[in-house]
Amino acid sequence: MNIRLFSYFVTLVIKSRMEYRGAFTIGVVGQVVGYAANYLVIWLLLQNFNTIQGWDWTEIAFLYSLNLLTYAIGASFTYTPMVGLDQIIVNGNFDMYLTKPLSPFLYFLANLFNIGYIAHILISSVVLIWSISQADITWTLYKAIYLLLAIISGSLLQAAGLIVIGSLSFIFLRVQYLFSIFFKLKEFIAYPISVYGTLLQIILTWIIPLAMINYYPSLYIFEDSLLTNKILGITALVIGPLSLYLAYRFWMYGANKYQGAGG
């Protein structure tokens, strides 16, 4: 399945969603307000304290937005198919994705693409750009490219997380609670992970590398004179594509083992 066919599918999905433009727009407004509230709470907090572990409001806004933006990009492609996968298998609808002369993985993702994350993307990129303009960063072309790659890598990592949990549907048939845990864990990276203890920091860096999504890229952008920040910042760019590849392999492994639940 090539890129052209993939984007054609996605366009069709978006078009069908846009049939209900009014309801869709109101939904987007609702979600933007919802996330604005989260930003507002952090802003109010930093009115009192100025910084959290040396991170000021613009830096925290950057950190938070990077997480939200990469999640929205990753989730657009993977949330609906992966969270719905167990039900699709139980209902016997998964066979449809295996019987087309297309890559089942890409066909599955394209068919269930979700345009609903446009609200997340909207608010997070606006705040991200604002925070970049406010924060004290010396920009170089190199750094701008880094940010772009970090966004891509972070999106892949977020997608990989959803794909891995979704793949477990092939084995366990009920995985909703694992998604809930995943989203709870993601709450930890809404703030700089330096507020937690060493053990938790190691877990969030190396075992469940959620800090690679926003924390280390932010460190790299704000303070690249430190060697550790540099190394971990570059590592963050590798972790995303690598974990997506592994997640893809895991998903294909599950799909090959899939025998069909109905019938």
Next chain:
Amino acid sequence: MMRSYSEITKKAFFRNTAYRSEVWLRIFGNISIVFIQVSIWTALLGTGSLNGINIETMITYSLINTSVSMILMNKVIYVVDDKLKTGNITLDLLKPINYPLLLFWDQLGNVIFQVIFTVVPTILITWFLFGLTFPTNPYFIVAFIISLFLALVISFLIGYLVALVSFWFLTTFALDWMVTALITVFSGSFLPLWFFSDGWKFVAEMLPFQFLGFIPAAIYMEKINIDEIVWIIGKGTMWALMLWFVAQLLWWRAIRRLVIQGG
């Protein structure tokens, strides 16, 4: 009449027992939230204090606020929404019971289940992990219990009102996001109203959302002047009555307009 209500509550309670496996997940989620908040407050306050608020205060505050959020009933909006969309609301309307009261007692069953299986374990575990302070003045204990009841009623009425508004606009999703946003900021979830600047504090005090977290927690911690308590409880009661009045008004108009989809 009372017996039929308690039967409704009992039924809702036992309906929840079907989802026992989700209980430990909620406990895990709550403890994560309290843990994150405690970590941040530790980073911010350290061993010092701001406006007379120290880390012990904030641990108790986080726990009480998180626990109160578990018993809020504003998600009743989805119950009404579901019944409207499936047309099942007709079955409820046929019953010789006041519809909002039926909903309230039904939700109460959920709340009792949550308290026993989620809130109590969360409090015990957090108490063990971080420590917890208890109110000593019986006057405050009584006021705290009343404020919990107000939180139940006000959150129910807000959810119910929004559901009624959806009768006209069919925008449950967006409205729920906005209500959640208002609760996030103005109920003092995470950031107590003590830390709001004057302007924001004024807005928060003009809205009913402070009764959904901040007021119960502040009373529990005896952080409200003893002579102000009666006034605050009175204010909450006024809010409940006002919301109830508006809800009744909307209800009679909605019921006349009710068109069951299909059937």
